[in-house]
Every structure is written in structure tokens, then in C-alpha cells.
Amino acid sequence: MTEQSLLLVHAHPDDESIGTGATMAKYAAEGARVTLVTCTLGEMGEIIPPDLAHLLPDELGEHRVGELEAACAALGVTDHRFLGGPGRYRDSGMMGTEENEDPRCFWQASVAEAAAQLAEVIREVAPQAIVTYDANGFYGHPDHIQAHRVAMRAHSLASPDARLYATAMPRSVLIAAAKLPADSWFDPWLDLTRTVADDEVTTSVDAEAYLDAKIAAMTAHATQITVDGEFFALSDNHGLRILGTEYYIRLAGPPGTSRDLFTT
Numbered sequence: 077m078t079e080q081s082l083l084l085v086h087a088h089p090d091d092e093s094i095g096t097g098a099t100m101a102k103y104a105a106e107g108a109r110v111t112l113v114t115c116t117l118g119e120m121g122e123i124i125p126p127d128l129a130h131l132l133p134d135e136l137g138e139h140r141v142g143e144l145e146a147a148c149a150a151l152g153v154t155d156h157r158f159l160g161g162p163g164r165y166r167d168s169g170m171m172g173t174e175e176n177e178d179p180r181c182f183w184q185a186s187v188a189e190a191a192a193q194l195a196e197v198i199r200e201v202a203p204q205a206i207v208t209y210d211a212n213g214f215y216g217h218p219d220h221i222q223a224h225r226v227a228m229r230a231h232s233l234a235s236p237d238a239r240l241y242a243t244a245m246p247r248s249v250l251i252a253a254a255k256l257p258a259d260s261w262f263d264p265w266l267d268l269t270r271t272v273a274d275d276e277v278t279t280s281v282d283a284e285a286y287l288d289a290k291i292a293a294m295t296a297h298a299t300q301i302t303v304d305g306e307f308f309a310l311s312d313n314h315g316l317r318i319l320g321t322e323y324y325i326r327l328a329g330p331p332g333t334s335r336d337l338f339t340t
Contacts, residue, residue, distance in 0.1 A: 080108035080338050083203035085159075085194065085227040087182070087219035088118035088167060089144035090297040094308075095214070095243045096207060097151055097290035098283035099322045099337070104152040105286065108338075111155040111201045112148065113194060115223050116182050117141060120167040120175055122311035123299050131299075137163065139299060146296035150289055155201070159226075160193045168218045176218055183218040190222075191229035198234035205337040206231055207324065210242040215270050231328060239329035241279065241337060246323055247271040253317040262307060262315025277323045279334055284320035291318055 082103050086092045092100065092112055104110045117137030123129050131139060141162065148156050159165060168183035169175030176183050182190075198206070208227035213220025224242070231240045247268060254266045283290075287306070295303045302309050309315045326332060333339045 078204075081111070081201050081203040081205075082108055082337060083111045083113065083198060083201055083206045085113050085115070085206065085208040085223050087115050087209075087213070087217065087223045088121065089114055089140040089147070090118065090121075090294070090300045091220075092144075093147050093151070093290060093293035093297060094301070096322055097147075097293045098286045098320050099207075099281045100153055101151045101286035101289040101293075102281065102283035103337075109155065109201060110153045111157070111197065111203070112153055113157050113159050113197055114144065115159045115190075115226070116165050116167040116219055117158070117163055118167050118300070120169040121300050124302055124311050125298060128299055133167075136299065137167070140297075143297045143299065147293035150292035150296060152289065157197060159190060165190070168222075171216055171218050182222050185222065187222070187225050187229055190226045191233060194226055194230035195234035198230055198238075203235065203238055205239045205241065205332075206235070207241045207243065207337070210244070210325065210327075214243060214245075228327070237329060239332055239337065240327045241324040242327055244277050244323045244325045245271045246274040246277050248274050249319070249323065250316075253319060254315075255317075256307065256315045260304070260307060260315055262304065262309045263313045265312075265314030265316070272325065276325055278326040279324040279332055279337060280321055281324070281337065282321050282335065287318065287320035290320065294318065
């Protein structure tokens with residue numbers, strides 16, 4: 077029997093844990109090869125802990141490498157790479173900022189060059205399923221958009237028969253996740269522009285049994301995420317429940333099932 081192999085292409089350290097951590101932990105625990113490719117070090121992230129606020133961008137990037145290592149350990153993932161090697165592509169910052177113009181940033185990278193690098197990884201690990209973002213990068217971040225473009229190109233170059241998925245947030249799920257406990261110190265928040273209609277989702281991976289692993293991984297990213305029980309917030313302090321079921325839309329490849337990224 078061919079070993080199941082899952083490849084995830086994420087923009088920054090912490091994206092893997094927030095959006096796909098439970099999925100990664102589930103498949104790793106079940107014996108699949110889980111490979112994570114991160115495109116930048118996340119040098120432009122907003123720092124939450126006051127005692128780390130002094131970190132300059134390059135120092136933050138190095139710090140986040142350690143956070144990512146701890147998160148992968150919590151998820152049981154042992155195969156992690158940075159696209160092109162650590163620091164090859166710099167965090168581009170939020171859309172419309174001056175960091176977008178830095179020639180070192182991922183947003184300015186050649187899609188063809190970056191896709192060729194990712195295609196090498198794809199040929200090595202032979203994934204039957206690849207996960208990245210949709211064409212808008214889930215919420216419009218330039219590095220997420222670029223990760224989508226690079227993954228699409230690499231998929232067509234190296235493994236056009238693999239299933240290619242984008243992460244997704246069903247509207248009803250976000251509405252439920254945004255309901256905070258009465259004593260929560262996070263701020264209420266609901267932005268439906270980051271959701272899709274429930275019926276657009278093609279696959280939901282039930283990994284509730286691995287929720288604790290996901291929470292541990294998110295907690296490891298302490299510069300970017302505040303975790304309180306089963307709820308979390310980024311630097312904006314907008315609270316959401318941490319999800320043990322994660323959702324995807326198939327972009328390419330043969331149809332799968334509604335519950336599994338691999339099965340035909």
C-alpha cells in the first residue's frame with residue numbers, strides 16, 4: 077500500500093497551526109507523511125508579549141523559527157522546510173504597506189522560480205494531497221496570495237494528479253466560533269468576508285480528537301497568538317473558538333470524500 081503523503085504550503089509560521097493544525101496532527105498520528113513548507117519567517121508579524129516587543133524584524137523571524145519548531149513537535153510533524161531555505165523569502169507585510177516593495181519579500185518573488193523550488197519538494201515527497209489557500213489568500217494577505225499562486229504552479233508542474241485544496245471557513249462555523257463566553261477578555265468579532273457559503277466546502281476533516289495538540293501548537297506561537305482555553309486571539313484581540321474540525325475546498329485533482337483529503 078502506498079504511504080499517504082500530505083503537503084501543506086503556508087505563508088508564515090503560525091498559519092499552519094491556526095488553519096490546519098488539527099488536520100496535520102490527525103494524519104501524522106495515523107501514519108501519513110506530513111510535510112510542511114513555510115514560505116517566509118514571518119519577520120513583519122505584530123508582537124503580542126510586551127517582553128518581546130524589542131525584537132527587530134530579523135530577530136523576530138529567528139524567534140519564530142523556534143516557535144514553529146515547537147508547534148511542529150506538538151503536532152507530531154517532523155518534516156518541515158522553508159521554501160528555498162530559511163530566509164530566502166521575506167515576509168511582505170500587510171497589503172498596501174511599504175514592505176510589499178522590498179525586493180527580498182515573497183510578494184516580489186518570481187512565481188516561476190518559487191514554484192520550481194516547491195516542485196522539487198513535491199517530487200520528493202509525492203503527496204496525494206496538497207493544501208494551501210484560495211486565490212485571495214483566505215483574507216488578502218500578499219504572502220498568502222503568493223503561496224496560492226506558487227502552489228498552483230508547482231502542482232501543475234510536478235503532480236497534476238494530486239488533489240489540491242484551499243483552506244476554507246464556512247459561514248455558519250465562523251458565526252458559532254465567534255460566540256465568546258461571558259467572562260472572556262477577548263473582544264467580540266465577526267467578519268463574514270473571510271467565509272464561504274457552507275455548501276462550497278468540499279471536505280471537512282474531523283480531528284476533534286487532536287484539538288489539544290492544535291491548542292499546544294498555537295500556544296507555541298506566543299509572539300502572534302494569545303490562547304485562553306479553547307479560544308484564541310491575534311494581536312487585534314478578536315476572539316474565536318479554536319476548531320477541531322477544519323474545512324477545505326478542492327481546487328484540482330480527482331474528487332475525494334467529504335471527510336478525508338485522500339480517499340477516492
